[in-house]
Amino acid sequence: xxxxxxxxxxxxxKAVGKAFQKPGGGTVSALENVxxxxxxxxxxGIIGRSGAGKSTLxxxxxxxxxxxxxxxxxxxxxxxxATGAALRGIRREVGMIFQHFNLLSSRTVAGNIAxxxxxxxxxxxxxxxxxxxxxxxxxxxxxADRYPAELSGGQxxxxxxxxxxxxxxxxxxxxxxxxxxxxxxxxxxxxLLKDINRDLGLTIVLIxxxxxxxxxxxxxxxVIDGGQIVEHGRTYDIFAAPQHPTTRSFLxxxxxxxxxxxxxxxxxxxxxxxxxxxxxxxxxxxEHATDPMLALLTTELxxxxxxxxxxxEEIGAQPFGNLLISLPAARxxxxxxxxxxxxxxxxxxGYVS
Amino acid sequence: xxANLINLLIEATGQTLYMVAIATLIGTALGLPLGVFLAxxxxxxxxxxxxxxKVLGLVVNATRSIPFIILVVAIIPFTxxxxxxxxxxxxxxxxxTIAAVPFIARLVENAIREVDEGLIEAARAMGATPxxxxxxxxIAEALPAITLGLTxxxxxxxxxxxxxxxxxGEGLGDLGIRYGYQRFMPEVMAVVVVILIVLVQLVQSVxxxxxxxxxxxxxxxxxx
Numbered sequence: 001x002x003x004x005x006x007x008x009x010x011x012x013x014k015a016v017g018k019a020f021q022k023p024g025g026g027t028v029s030a031l032e033n034v035x036x037x038x039x040x041x042x043x044x045g046i047i048g049r050s051g052a053g054k055s056t057l058x059x060x061x062x063x064x065x066x067x068x069x070x071x072x073x074x075x076x077x078x079x080x081x082a083t084g085a086a087l088r089g090i091r092r093e094v095g096m097i098f099q100h101f102n103l104l105s106s107r108t109v110a111g112n113i114a115x116x117x118x119x120x121x122x123x124x125x126x127x128x129x130x131x132x133x134x135x136x137x138x139x140x141x142x143x144a145d146r147y148p149a150e151l152s153g154g155q156x157x158x159x160x161x162x163x164x165x166x167x168x169x170x171x172x173x174x175x176x177x178x179x180x181x182x183x184x185x186x187x188x189x190x191x192l193l194k195d196i197n198r199d200l201g202l203t204i205v206l207i208x209x210x211x212x213x214x215x216x217x218x219x220x221x222x223v224i225d226g227g228q229i230v231e232h233g234r235t236y237d238i239f240a241a242p243q244h245p246t247t248r249s250f251l252x253x254x255x256x257x258x259x260x261x262x263x264x265x266x267x268x269x270x271x272x273x274x275x276x277x278x279x280x281x282x283x284x285x286x287e288h289a290t291d292p293m294l295a296l297l298t299t300e301l302x303x304x305x306x307x308x309x310x311x312x313e314e315i316g317a318q319p320f321g322n323l324l325i326s327l328p329a330a331r332x333x334x335x336x337x338x339x340x341x342x343x344x345x346x347x348x349x350g351y352v353s
Numbered sequence: 354x355x356a357n358l359i360n361l362l363i364e365a366t367g368q369t370l371y372m373v374a375i376a377t378l379i380g381t382a383l384g385l386p387l388g389v390f391l392a393x394x395x396x397x398x399x400x401x402x403x404x405x406x407k408v409l410g411l412v413v414n415a416t417r418s419i420p421f422i423i424l425v426v427a428i429i430p431f432t433x434x435x436x437x438x439x440x441x442x443x444x445x446x447x448x449x450t451i452a453a454v455p456f457i458a459r460l461v462e463n464a465i466r467e468v469d470e471g472l473i474e475a476a477r478a479m480g481a482t483p484x485x486x487x488x489x490x491x492i493a494e495a496l497p498a499i500t501l502g503l504t505x506x507x508x509x510x511x512x513x514x515x516x517x518x519x520x521x522g523e524g525l526g527d528l529g530i531r532y533g534y535q536r537f538m539p540e541v542m543a544v545v546v547v548i549l550i551v552l553v554q555l556v557q558s559v560x561x562x563x564x565x566x567x568x569x570x571x572x573x574x575x576x577x
Contacts, residue, residue: 062478091480102475105570106493115489116479149571167479 008040008203009075009093009170011061016070018056018227030056031227034070038220040170043197043204045218045235047211047250053227054207058173061205062094063087074171092120095164099176101156103148109159110135110144116166134162138192154185161192165200172196174206178213190217211250215239215315223247236315240285241345257281257309257322259349267350271329276353278332279308283345284321293342294325301338303331326352358541361528366548368442369524372517373510375446380453380510381503387413387454388461389487399473399483413455422516424448429520445522449513453506460502464495497568504560508553515549525549 013036019027031053038044048054059065060072063079072079074090082090103112110131117127135144138158148156157177164172174193178186194217197204208214214221214235222232223246230244242248252258259267259279267279284293294305310323327335329351336346387409393399394406419427425448432447433439468491476486492499515526525545533542 064474064477088480088482091478094478096475096478098471098475100471102469102471104472104490104494106496106567107569115476118489119476119479119481119485147569149569163479173478 007170008042008201010040010073011038011171011203011205012071012073013037013057013060014071014073016057016060016067016072018053018060018065019068029227031067034224034227034229036222036229036232038203038205040203041197041201042220043194043206043218044220044222045214046205046207046222046224047209047214048207048224048246049209052224054224055175057224058175058205058207061171061173062091062096092116092167093169094171094173095167095169096173096175097157097160097164097177099179101148101153101160101180103156103159103163105148108145108147109140109151112148112159113162113166116163120167130166134166137165137196138162152185153181154188157181157185157189158192161189161196165196169202171203171205174204174208176208177206179208179210186213187216193217215313223250236285236318236320239315239320240283257311257324259324260308263308263326263352266352268352269350271332271351272353276329276351277306277326278329278351279324279326279349280332280336281347281349282321282323282325282339283347284312284319284323285343285345293339293344294323297327297335297338301331301334303327303335305335324349358532361532362525362541362544362548365523365525365528365545366552368522369511369514369526369552372442372446372449372514372522372524373507376449376453376510376514377503377507379446379450380457380506383450384454384457385461385499387458389465389491391458392462392465393483393487393491399486413458416451416455417459421448421452421513424452425517425520432520440521442523445514445517445520445524448520449510449517452513453510456509457503457506460506461495461499464498464502465491467498468494497564497570500560500564500567504557504564507556507560511549511552511556 013034016031016034017029018031019029022028034057046054046057056065060067061074061079063082067080071081074094077090079087079090104115107115113131113134114127117130122130132141132144135141138161140155140158140162143151143155148159151159160177172193178189181189190213193204193206196202206213206218218235220233221235221238222229223238223244224230225244225246231238231242231247238247239251242251258264263279271278282293294307297303297305304327306326308324308326310321312319312321314320332348336348339346390400391406391409391413394402396403416424425445428448428451429439432444435447436444438444472490472494473486476490481489514522514524515529517524518527518530525548529542529545532538533545
């Protein structure tokens with residue numbers, strides 16, 4: 001490719017706050033004291049429910065929103081303080097893709113991808129080959145002269161990605177870019193983003209309400225709730241040991257490991273006086289994920305284990321397992337100690353009699 | 354119908370077309386930028402200038418409130434200043450244009466406001482200047498609606514042009530009144546009406562055809 005200089009930029013949110021004026025007077029706080037650092041070349045997922053403030057946070061990176069307190073730095077430059085030509089200069093280094101694609105219906109695929117180059121004042125002679133490269137990169141060479149109305153959702157998002165890459169940005173922002181796509185298309189779009197991150201080294205920040213998207217693509221994750229970051233770190237660590245209730249509720253959705261209803265309804269917090277079973281969540285991380293720990297529990301300690309639900313999947317390249325088991329309450333402490341000794345994480349969910 | 358009358362009809366048709374064409378051209382040249390400005394200058398918009406927006410909006414509304422026949426008479430001094438005379442076909446273009454500008458401005462404003470906010474956001478995110486956004490995004494995307502709006506404006510102006518007979522504007526409407534009504538020649542009136550119907554049909558179908566050609570969105574009813 002005739003490559004404009006790509007390279008990731010760092011992004012730093014420093015004690016960022018955003019308050020909106022209410023129509024009747026007073027203010028609503030959308031973000032409070034958000035501090036977050038994104039290293040160059042990282043793929044960071046910001047996950048939160050709608051209204052949590054994730055969209056506001058993302059839009060501060062290219063100055064579509066300005067913080068009311070704190071600073072947002074991209075490659076060391078203060079976006080919130082930039083105006084006019086300086087701000088437009090930063091924006092050309094930050095590409096953005098959108099949930100509803102936001103393509104011009106009046107322009108073809110090639111025309112849409114050419115737009116940011118025209119806007120940046122690139123000479124016409126240079127636009128054509130650059131656009132052809134970008135179209136090839138996202139696999140749409142056969143559709144170059146089609147209009148958006150003739151494309152599928154996945155193809156439209158590919159156009160969006162090519163357009164976002166046109167000016168050779170250092171950062172790519174993704175605003176729920178796969179939320180309007182079916183699961184299969186989502187996978188191909190995420191794979192494309194991964195390729196781009198690997199090949200061009202640019203920093204990607206994506207917001208989503210789907211933990212599956214974070215699992216499939218993000219190296220780091222920040223969980224936002226009520227305008228604050230409640231948890232952030234490496235994706236694998238967050239999946240293995242979520243601390244905040246919001247994170248856990250997002251995770252239970254994606255790992256698919258929830259208690260079957262017939263047990264959930266019988267669950268109590270205290271162990272029964274005699275007998276009964278203890279219900280435990282076991283999280284397998286890293287190389288231990290594939291060890292036959294439960295079989296060992298039975299053969300070495302003679303504890304009968306009942307599997308209620310479970311899944312093993314990959315986060316990044318690492319395996320990650322999540323099992324819900326029940327075993328005799330009397331031997332619960334002993335079994336958990338054994339599992340913890342073998343580097344598994346356990347959590348008592350309750351008891352059934 | 355005598356050859357003389359047929360000549361009069363042809364001449365009147367030419368006069369109507371002349372008045373409407375010039376009024377549409379000047380009306381668009383002034384109404385288009387005015388409409389774009391009205392659509393982009395409210396608080397927080399691209400060219401945010403809320404006070405200017407409000408004042409221009411008032412002027413547009415005021416002009417549009419005046420019945421056309423009154424406008425024609427009321428601005429006679431202004432017409433004389435601009436056209437050198439206050440009677441005749443060329444003079445009639447002045448009130449026609451003055452009626453066309455605010456009308457076209459509102460049509461353009463509506464068309465621009467229909468453009469998806471997301472496109473403006475995408476263009477801002479690219480680092481586009483407000484003028485680039487207006488030229489490359491708003492007008493380009495609103496073009497089908499603007500075309501239909503201009504078609505509506507031309508049809509309305511053909512109707513208005515029938516009233517300029519009051520200042521000796523001539524044209525089809527004037528011919529219909531003077532011959533068909535005042536000289537009791539109903540057949541002239543009938544022919545005038547038929548020509549007007551044909552003209553309007555022609556303008557409407559050409560306008561719709563152009564609008565369909567520039568419209569690359571998915572046909573309605575098939576989702577997007």
